[in-house]
Structures are given as C-alpha cells and as structure tokens.
Amino acid sequence: MARILTRYKSIALFTAVAAAIAVLSLIPKLPQPAIEFHWIDKVEHLAAYAVFGASLFNALPRGKLKGRFFTVLAVALVYGGTVEFLQQYTGRTPELFDLLADFLGAAAGAFIYVMLSKPGKA
Numbered sequence: 001m002a003r004i005l006t007r008y009k010s011i012a013l014f015t016a017v018a019a020a021i022a023v024l025s026l027i028p029k030l031p032q033p034a035i036e037f038h039w040i041d042k043v044e045h046l047a048a049y050a051v052f053g054a055s056l057f058n059a060l061p062r063g064k065l066k067g068r069f070f071t072v073l074a075v076a077l078v079y080g081g082t083v084e085f086l087q088q089y090t091g092r093t094p095e096l097f098d099l100l101a102d103f104l105g106a107a108a109g110a111f112i113y114v115m116l117s118k119p120g121k122a
Contacts, residue, residue, distance in 0.1 A: 007059075014052075014059040018079065021048050025083045028091050045101035046108065049076060053109030069110050076106030 053072050060068045080102030084094040 010055070010059040014055040017052050017055045021052060021079075022083060024048075026086055026090050026092075042097060042101040045098050046105035049080065049102040049105030050109030050112070052076060052079075052102075053106030054113040055109075056106070057110040057113045065114060069107075069114075072106055072110040073103065077103055080106075 053076060056072050056075060057068055060071055077099075080099050083102075084096075084099050087094045
C-alpha cells in the first residue's frame with residue numbers, strides 16, 4: 001500500500017511540474033529583471049526541464065534504466081516541442097535553442113536523479 005501511495009505522489013509531483021512549466025511558458029512574457037547574462041533564458045529552461053526530467057524518471061514504472069531514460073528524453077522532446085509551438089499563439093517567440101535546452105535539461109535531471117539514487121532504488 002505504501003508503495004502505491006509513493007507512486008501516486010511521484011505522478012502527482014511530475015504532473016505539477018509539467019503544469020507549472022506549461023503555465024509559465026505560455027503566459028504572455030513577464031517583465032524580466034535587467035540581468036547582464038544573455039543566456040539566462042536558456043539556463044531557466046535547463047533548470048525547469050531538469051526538474052521535469054527527474055520527476056518524470058521517478059514517476060515512471062520501475063524497469064530498465066536505459067528504457068526509462070529514453071522515455072524521459074522522448075517525452076521531454078515532445079512536451080517541450082509542443083510548448084514551443086504553442087508559444088507563437090501567446091505573443092511569445094518559439095525558439096529551437098529553447099527546445100534544445102529543454103532536452104538537455106531533462107537529460108541532466110534524469111541522469112542526476114539516477115546518480116543520487118541509492119543502488120537498486122532508481
């Protein structure tokens with residue numbers, strides 16, 4: 001029973017992360033602080049999708065790490081691509097480099113999750 005509850009909590013966390021990314025990515029552009037770092041947008045994408053990748057990896061049914069990792073990459077690519085596509089209808093600009101940052105962030109998040117998990121627990 002505890003294992004089932006943990007699984008549902010993992011799924012709920014992933015769903016919340018995915019929803020937060022969608023909302024923050026699709027609302028009209030918010031005012032940004034004046035930061036001199038020109039790639040801050042890509043860092044934000046990397047960070048958000050690292051959480052996305054780690055939470056998705058955790059929510060997936062236990063199985064082979066390689067299969068779960070590739071599932072995370074595929075879902076991140078489709079989800080990130082869909083969000084980037086939809087941005088053109090919200091007054092924002094879709095960018096290929098944002099999608100690349102999403103993909104790399106999800107890969108990094110899944111990888112870090114595996115590295116920080118105890119052996120046999122991932």
